[in-house]
Amino acid sequence: MDPIVIVGSGLAGYSVAREFRKRNKTDPLVVVTADDGQFYSKPTLSEAFRLGAQVSELASRSADGMAAQIKAEVLTETRVRHIDTATRSLLTTHGTIAYSQLVLALGAEPVRLPLAPASLETVFAVNDLSDYARFRAAAHGKKVVAILGAGLIGCEFANDMVHAGYRVKVIDIAAAPLNRLLPSANGQFLLNALRQAGVDWHLGTGVSTIERDGDGVVIRCTNGDALEADIVLSAIGLKPRTALVQGTSIRASHGISVDLSLRTSDPRVFALGDCAEVDGLWLPYIAPIGPAARVVASNLAGDAALVRYSAMPVIVKTPACPTVVCPPPLGVEGEWNTESDDSGMQSLFRDGTGLLRGFALNGAHTERASTLALSMPMLLG
Template sequence: MARGVEMDPIVIVGSGLAGYAVAREFRKKNPSDPLIVVTADDGQFYSKPALSEALRLGTPDAELASRNAQAMQLQIKGEIWCATRAERIDAEAKILFTSAGALHYSRLVLALGAEPVQLPLDPISLGHIHSANDLASYRRFRAALHGKRSVTVLGAGLVGCEFANDLARAGYQVNVMDIAPLPLSRLLPPENGAFLRQGLERIGVEWRLGSGVIAIEREGPGLSVQGAAGDVFHTDVVLSAIGLRPRTSLLRDTAIRTGHGIQVDMHLRTNDCDVFALGDCAEVEGMWLPYIAPIGPAAKVIASNLNGGSARVRYPAMPVVVKTPDCPTVICPPPPGLEGQWCTESGDLGVQSLYRDVGGAVHGFALNGNCVGRAPELRESLPMLLG
């Protein structure tokens, strides 16, 4: 795009929930300034969290997207550059270089999301593994399930557990494999993790915990999976859900600071005052929050600041509802680095764990089973996460 006499546009890189949320909020405050969304995919709007429950709910994959790119252009009153890769940023000249050409911007919003962590396996093994990190990869996974009976999920984290519940309820034989001893080991205390494991066992989920995968080979119509402990088992389809990594490579040759993610302050600005970031790619005041709840407040703050404001993001305690209806689970992790310990009460029908600091104050909770109803009350008693 050649630089013209009109003002350069606001450019948003990414058409996921975070990118489109900023575009919508910006348009509420500013109906006329030029706006361009650059996306490597087809620009459809869909709910990524809905992917891990679509089978159980019987949602055809053709119905997962609620709007196509043309409809989104009308909604945001701007352009959407589909199938366009963001390749490089010249922050000093305020140019985004893309596969469709150079794009001058007035301000830049990075909603790059996160990418699946890849297992350190040989290329043949990797070729047998599916992911479901976006609509296109999810549709390929759904196509691979056609006519199959068994699925192995690599990773017993948040997404892995949700897919395990979804697939088991859809009638598949499900194995979940993880090097950790319990599901959701990074978020749940051991008693809560054990309760979740037992809850999904009741619907047929089999756990292969404490062992990673070292190779996957074709075996007749299916696959042979070899574990690090020497175990070998057969499966039809393999889905990787071992974790996500913020996308930061676009900033590799810039002075914009990155840590685990793109580092932003409470205005959601990077150290370049004309570049903002939010969502799974952003690290806000040292916190990486790859969940849905922070996106709405963040989008409002960025939209205000794109229009000359000085808004600061404020995050209340934000519980994460795990989509495992056969073992209801809600987690509100404590702030990272806070000294304290989990205090757990267990029963046959549920588990409640409260994270208490050294003075006894509660800063987080983990609830399973019939204890999840306490989440709203507990949330209201927690201090602000940020702000």
């Protein structure tokens, strides 16, 4: 009997394996991963300094430990080169693997700035534990960190590294942090709080070049500024990994296209997590992974399950300014109404009928997030 094969050993991949084993104890299961297969919490990477965690402490279980837990074979340091849906097989760097059903939990990859190769050599990006280990080693003994991007990851790293005593400069073409998630008033509130914590903002400008200058770098911005730093972290965004399905019968749009059963256009292939676009929605956050993993596992085990997503607030890990956002669905028309007081800020997005469809909370107002989310309609399903 050919095994069920899961490609990817992040939270999405291992969650499917765990959920499947609750339903089926015996069918063969294989996890294929390009890295060392350790299990760790990826969100912890952007708060490790604040938590006082060393790199060696971030992984909670080795690949062998995970293999024992999920009663599966975990193939580490193994890259999938091609999916052959006709023969139900994977061509990998360590040979061909046949599958009965396939789960793609490929994640997303950092968006790269269109800079010259010489500039990119000085820039780090953190997308997994090994990336973080390299960045942390490079940052040791340094004083000034430049962060490219004021989105979710950029703001979280800015907060964490300021807390650790670094001088942090954040550069973004937007006028305020988290501009794709927060209304402008809440973004400005976050900006002011992080500025008071020590973050140096350079907004409304892009990056032209990054040049070595002794042991550090000079970042030349499109507005003419030249900023000095010891190390550069790129956090300008993520894009779903879809290259593996190109040239196959598996369709992809922004992400790998799946229906509410998390099936792709090939009924024996599933996808979830940051690589997947569920019924047209790309949700690169932690909250959707649990429900999606349970649905995939149920369908792998022979049941019929469809995913349902309630409103899922995103917690921004910036303790200098507690922030929670639940952005309104794309295409929903309405308006934001903002209120603020000494304890923080609250913005509510209501559609034309007065129905609450989104919110953004700063400071003490974040305590209302769960109550507000329960009052909103289902996001999907």
